């Protein structure tokens with residue numbers, strides 16, 4: 001059993017939980033994920049590790065309420081226990097030998113982009129972060145980002161906070177201004193990752209995206225998380241979740257991910273708690 005040490009509501013639909021899991025806290029690297037189960041009736045849910053504290057033995061997860069399990073998880077309190085919390089799973093992000101990077105997060109994807117920015121910054125890399133949101137009321141992790149990057153740019157689609165526009169506009173501006181990035185990391189909605197990759201492709205900038213297909217076992221056995229990258233089938237849970245953004249078949253991923261959307265909406269309305 002895994003104890004919830006802290007719970008924080010980051011915005012109306014996004015929650016952070018710090019969970020006591022000392023083994024994972026010691027071993028986890030940026031880009032890896034855990035699979036949790038709330039109780040014996042619960043589904044297995046993969047979540048990327050947002051942060052770790054090896055001293056305290058805690059692992060932070062940040063999630064958006066989209067279906068029954070995330071709804072139930074959001075209702076858990078400090079001192080409650082999760083039945084399973086397995087990890088670290090997946091391959092750690094391979095940053096390579098780089099000097100200047102731009103880390104881009106979209107919406108709740110910023111929870112996954114944050115550990116990459118932190119790891120790069122701690123490696124001595126010059127890090128720009130572009131954090132994009134729909135509007136001011138859903139901005140998360142602003143203070144945390146400030147600690148782990150050289151420059152932070154916040155964009156909102158409606159202009160209610162930071163700069164008005166999309167992360168792709170800001171990235172193009174930064175490239176046009178002469179920023180020579182060795183690496184761009186983009187994590188967020190699939191269309192965002194697709195269009196960031198389209199921006200970087202003509203400049204040949206190495207671009208990593210973190211894919212979030214449907215996962216079941218998380219160990220490469222079920223095939224549920226298969227994605228097509230460079231014309232080859234890959235399993236995101238063991239070959240990823242990070243992949244070359246210029247090689248991913250985003251349209252296929254979008255189609256597969258929308259399969260259960262109606263069921264999620266139904267579950268959210270009829271949550272069993």
Ligand code: FES
Nearest residue numbers: 216218220223237
């Ligand atoms: Fe089953 Fe990846 S989740 S193969």
